[in-house]
Amino acid sequence: QVQLVESGGGLVQAGGSLRLSCAASGRTFSSYAMGWFRQAPGKERESVAAISRSGGTTYYADSVKGRFTISRDNAKNTVYLQMNSLKPEDTGVYYCAANSRYLSSSWYKPYEYGYWGQGTQVTVSS
Numbered sequence: 001q002v003q004l005v006e007s008g009g010g011l012v013q014a015g016g017s018l019r020l021s022c023a024a025s026g027r028t029f030s031s032y033a034m035g036w037f038r039q040a041p042g043k044e045r046e047s048v049a050a051i052s053r054s055g056g057t058t059y060y061a062d063s064v065k066g067r068f069t070i071s072r073d074n075a076k077n078t079v080y081l082q083m084n085s086l087k088p089e090d091t092g093v094y095y096c097a098a099n100s101r102y103l104s105s106s107w108y109k110p111y112e113y114g115y116w117g118q119g120t121q122v123t124v125s126s
Contacts, residue, residue: 002026002098002115009094009120012086016124020081022096022117029077030054032098035113036070036081038122040092047108048094049081059107064090086124093119 008020022034035050049070050059058070067086072079079096097113106112 002029002032004096004098004115004117006094006096006117006120009122011123011125014087014124014126016086017084018086018122020083020094020120022079024077024098030074032100033103034072034079035097035099035107036094037097037110038092038094045110050103050107051079052103057103088124088126091122091124094122095119
């Protein structure tokens with residue numbers, strides 16, 4: 001079991017950058033694959049990126065490839081999402097999530113993640 005707290009959201013102009021952080025409690029952070037998801041008002045929660053327990057494998061949604069980078073520092077119990085070249089369609093509440101299973105081809109499915117943070121708002125203006 002882990003508790004997750006996101007931070008780093010805010011308002012940014014299109015083309016700008018933000019770095020989100022997700023701080024995890026507990027000693028078992030390295031036992032979890034981690035993912036970032038986002039949800040816009042009235043829309044389904046969608047996957048953004050995921051990273052394996054060791055950090056050696058990453059996945060990205062096609063919509064963010066080349067712009068976003070997921071990383072983790074297990075010594076700090078933290079996962080990051082660096083977001084560059086932001087677009088208005090990136091607007092939404094961003095959530096980090098923990099997956100107790102190994103990162104698989106289903107990395108983009110919310111049901112694979114048993115623990116979720118409270119979310120942080122990202123707003124990109126045009």
